[in-house]
Structure formats: structure tokens, C-alpha cells
Amino acid sequence: MKKTRRSFLQLAGGMCAIVALGAAGLLRTAAARAATWNKAGFDAKAFADAMKSIGAAGATESKDIVITAPDIAENGAVVPVEVTSRIPGTESISIVAEKNPFPLVATVDLANGSEPYTYVRIKMGQTSDVYAVVKAGGKVFTAKKEIKITVGGCG
Amino acid sequence: MRIMRGVAAAAACFACLAAWGTVAAQGQPGNGLDVGRQMLAEDNPGELWVERGDKLFHEKRGPNNASLEQCDFGMGPGKLAGAFARLPRFFADSGKVEDLESRLLKCMVELQGFDRAAIIGTRFSNLDRASDMEALATYVASRSNGMKMDVRLDHPREREMYKVGEYLFFRRTGPTDFGCVSCHGEEGKRIRLQDLPNMSDRKQMQAVIAGWPAYRGTHSTVRTMQHRLYDCNWQMRLPDLGYVSDVSIALTSYLNYQGNGAVIQVPGVRR
Amino acid sequence: MAEPMKIRAVLKGDVADIRVLIAHPMETGQRKDAKGEIVPLHFIQGITVALNGKTVYDGQWSQAVSRNPVFAVRVKGAKAGDKVSVTWVDNKGEKRTDEAAVAAAS
């Protein structure tokens, strides 16, 4: 796994050439993203390390973060998770599935008129708490929700 | 193949009889599931299969470098609008009752020159390999979206297939003693937490028929009616059901006819 | 080559609800193929959405985002006809950009 990620970083260098060729300007953002990709966080196997990597160790729990997701998911391969923040100045939202082999699932920076909202379908290996981590005004807040994963159908 | 389906980071969720799709009515334990079901119904990755099928259909492919634009689904060569709504039906050119997939298979072999066994070998995708058939069937079926399922029993062979399908629906066999009816004959039943459509109820049958082919979350792909039947058959512990076999086409005739009036909206979304 | 995304962007009031479907295997690096060999990690790492050229969503994803990813972003102050542009890049350096216009509420 580590090897693959290193090779990604090498490829990221190659991508700058594509940007220079004048492909969509957006690629610059994606390439820049590659350079700033939270490697420590995404490589972390321990929940605590993943949380630390996004500055969420010891973060305040907030009732102003709403996680919408099923109580019971029929299929761990597609678990829909929606996060809405009512915290003023929300800049980013992360999703962390505590018991996943690599708990940090996504970090999304929001700007230029984006609502303090994110939605993505994720994989979960087992029943677990899922955390939403919100950065707002230099502070970090969290909320969590348990999602039960069941073996569907006839097993 | 089946083994490869397990999503590594997720629970190995295998296919089951319970993924036909049901109308909203949920029992007590269903409540914890409803939010997820609604959220998953909102966005349908199956739309990506319609796009891919569209491209594959019109592209010149195969040894004959031909597109499928001359394929006849019963409304005349190349006429797709409403064709799926009338399938299965009798075709004079083959002398058989055929469904969507058997017609696609025939055209891929006869028009494009593909090897029949090779197409059958890749009829269902897995996590390592996409299936052209799944994309093509989804595309062609989607050309009947908004129309009502309207299978007719005008030809004697169509009536035979329908009655054989009915016979098979109730036919119990194999190590589990199951027939289709064992799981789909009563109201409000579940296998584990998955609701089972009661196929003796026209509304529920229509809800099923309206949405196949369907994007299945557990499989991360679109599955066709042939796959749905293959999969049930697997869960019943029967041998691999032959692709476009008589059993599969008879059951499709029976089920689609029972679902007549369903407004087709393909691809559906299923567990 | 990567297949086109499906982008649906619809106005609800002055908020554009942008929903995106992507064809991508999102391999976890833990799955074995038919031959019993591990399928290498292959997943979208960077994903951005821009409205009229301004980045509104700048995402980092892990391999735990579902196969054939689905995600959404909502942008205030959008108008019908605004240009939505979505770009992803995965850990193998593959990338794709697709565009759509914001549609009025239907």
C-alpha cells in the first residue's frame, strides 16, 4: 500500500506537465491536492491517529453537526453518509469510520459559496461509529453516529 | 466468480433472493433501514451503464465490424422505443419465444460475428471484468422508460411459455425444497431483513418488473433479469441456470406478464 | 480510458444541488481476483468541483469511498446556466474532467 502511494506522488509530478499543456485549469487543483494529500491521516490504521491527523484529537462534540445515515446498512459496500453543519464558518468536513482498516475516509474543503454540507457513499467493514469532523474558525468539532452493518439476504 | 464478489473492505455480502425490490411497505425491523434505502434510491450509478450501453450499441464492433443498429427486438430492425415493454415475445426468425438478452445475444453473434460461447462466458460482470451485455441490456430496456409493460400472449408459443413459467414458479425442487413461491407467495415476508415482494400481488409484481435491469449495490454493477433468475436459482442450491435457457425465458414471460401495466423505469436500484 | 461522469446540477431556490456519479473501481488493495492475486490499490484521491471556475469542493478521498462513487455538493448563490466542472485524479495518475450546466428547478 505504501509503495503505491509513493508512486502516486511521483505520478503527481508528471501531472504538472499535463497542466502545462493547458488541460482544464482544474487539474491544477487536483495536482495541488495530490501534493497536500493527507498521507499520514489516510495511512493511519488506528482511529486515534486518523483523528489526530485532522486535528480532531480531543475535539469538542457539537450538536450542530447532523449526520444522516442509516441505523442499519444492508450492505457494507455502499453506506450513504450525509453531514450537515450548522457551525458558522465551516471550512471543511471529514468522515471517519472508527473500525475501518483505515478509518479516515474523506476530507472535503468547502469554499466559494458551498453550503456546510457533504454527501458520499462509503464502504464499512463492520458495525462502527462514524464520525463527522468539522473545521470552523480555526476550531474542530465532532459528532458521531453508529451504523450497524448486516449480512444481507440469505447470508 | 461468486467468490470474487466479496468487497474486500466490506462484509462479504452475497447475493440473495431478497434483492428483487419491493414496494415501500416495511415491517418493524425495516425502519432502521429505510433512511439508507431512500438515500441509495436517490442517485443511481446505473445511469453510467445506460451511457456505456448506448455507445456499445451504436459502435461498429466484432469480427463483422457491425453495430447493433439492425437488431430486431420485435418492433422491426433498430426500433428500440417500446420494444422491451413487449418482451418476451415470439420471433418468427428463430421460431422461439425470446427475451431481451437472448435477442441481444443473437444479434451479437449473427450481426457482429461474436462467438456465442464467449459472450455467454462474460454475460455477467464481476469485480475484475465489465460485461457488455449488462450495459447493452440496460440501454435497450431504458428506451422503454415511461412506457407500460405490455407482454401479450397472442401466439400459441407465448401462451405455452407463460404457462410453463407459471408451472415453474410453483415447482419445488432441490435440497431446500424451494420454488419461487416459497419466498414470493405471501405478504409481508422477509429473508433476514430484506423484504420479499409478494408476487401474487399485482402492484408488488409491477414494482419489481418496472426496475430490472437494476443497479445492485451489493454487486456494484447493473444486473439483468437473467442474472436475477440465475441468482435465485443459485440460492435455491440448484445448478447454474443456463443463460437464456427455457426455464429462464418461461419465468420471465410469466413474471413480466404478471407485471403488465408497470411503468418501466430502468435501471432500477436494488440492494 | 476513464468513462464520463454523470453530473446532475439542479437549482433549489438559489442553491445548486450538484450530484455526481463516477465509474471507478475504488480498489481497496485487499481484494483478491479470480487467480487469488491481490488487486492493487486503485482509487480516486483528489476530487474537485468548480462553479464558474471557482473551486467549491476540494476533496481528498481514501479507498473506502464506495466503488462507482456517488457524492454531492450544494452551492449557494448559483444561477441556471452556471458552469459546473468536476475533476478527479486517482492514485495511478489517471484523471478525468467533465462539465455540466446548472439547470433551473424542474
Add this chain to the structure above:
Amino acid sequence: MRKYMKYIYFFSPFAVALGCASMPDAPTVHALGEKAVTTSYPGMPEALTRRAVQDRAQAICSKIGGERLTQEEASEVVKLSRESIRYPASGQLVGDWKTGARLAYAGQGGRIVGGKVENVKENGALCSNCHALSPKEFNVGNIGPSLTGYGTQRGHSDAIAKLTYERIYNAWVYSPCSNMPRLGAGGHLTPEQITHVVAYLIDPQSPVNQK
């Protein structure tokens, strides 16, 4: 699992007026249906296609639509089922409830892919697919009746153990043509495995009989 003489009963799937005169008659449909079965599993070894051939009891139990069993048919199914029952060599009908607990929630075993039967350590007993068992387990089906408190309600006498064993071995002894698979008679479970499931159902220590 109370009153057991429950004959098959299905809603007639919408009696559609099709102009019956033009429909093939029942013997024709039967012949065509059986022929379809023989051609629809191409390339499969005979040992597996045999699974799709009905035994006498299955044939009786395949009534179309709402048609009921006759008294004679019900009696024949009961008789055939009674004759099928085998007991474990040990004679002991109550096994280990912990092993039974594992089996009761397991759904694997006996499925075929690519002409091969799936390779598993043991077949699951499939119980939770259709029955509620331990009150703590929510991922359970309802095709069959709830078995929560089974032993609390019935006790764990030798007679109850025997009845339970027989019902799992071949449910059709007590309930001809019920939806329940004949798990022992059909070969899905061994007599020994069934004794473990019996223990799981009747043992006072089993979660099935806890609050």
C-alpha cells in the same frame, strides 16, 4: 410452529381472464415444464442436475396457485416424510447449543457456481434466514414463525427433543408441504448437526430461551 396441519395455500396469482380455451392444458404444461428443466442446466454434471429433478413429495407439494392438497396427498407426504427420518448413530438427540448457535445463523453451504458446489467447512443450518431466534439478534427473517423462547414454552423433555429433531430433519412429517426445507432428509444437514440446533432451541442456557 403451533398447529401444524397447514396445507399449502397461496393466493391465486390474479385469475387473469386469458381465454382458457387457447391455453395449453395441464398435462401439456407439465410435460413442457419438465422438458425445460432437463435442457436448462447445460454443461452441468449429472450429479448436480439431479437436484432439479423432483422427488415424489416435492411433486405433490408444487400445487399451482391456490390449489390445496387432497387428504390423500397430505397423507402420502406425511408417510414419505416419516420414512425418511434417520437418527444419529449415538441415539443422542440433544447436542451442544453453542455449536447450534453458530449453525443457526449461518447461511452457507451447498450452493453451486460454475458446476462446483461451494467449498465450505460446514453447511449452515439457514435458520435465521426465516426465523427469529435469540431476542438479541435483529437480523432475522420471518418466513417461518418466531422461535424465540422455544424451549421456555415447551421445555426440554425427551419428547420435545425428539419432536424438534424430527421437525428439523423433515418438517413435512408434521406440516406437509410447508415452506421449511427438509434439512436432514434433503441432505443439507447431518443428523449430528441437527442435534446441535435442537440444543440451541431447547437448552435453558441457550440465548433463544433468555430474555
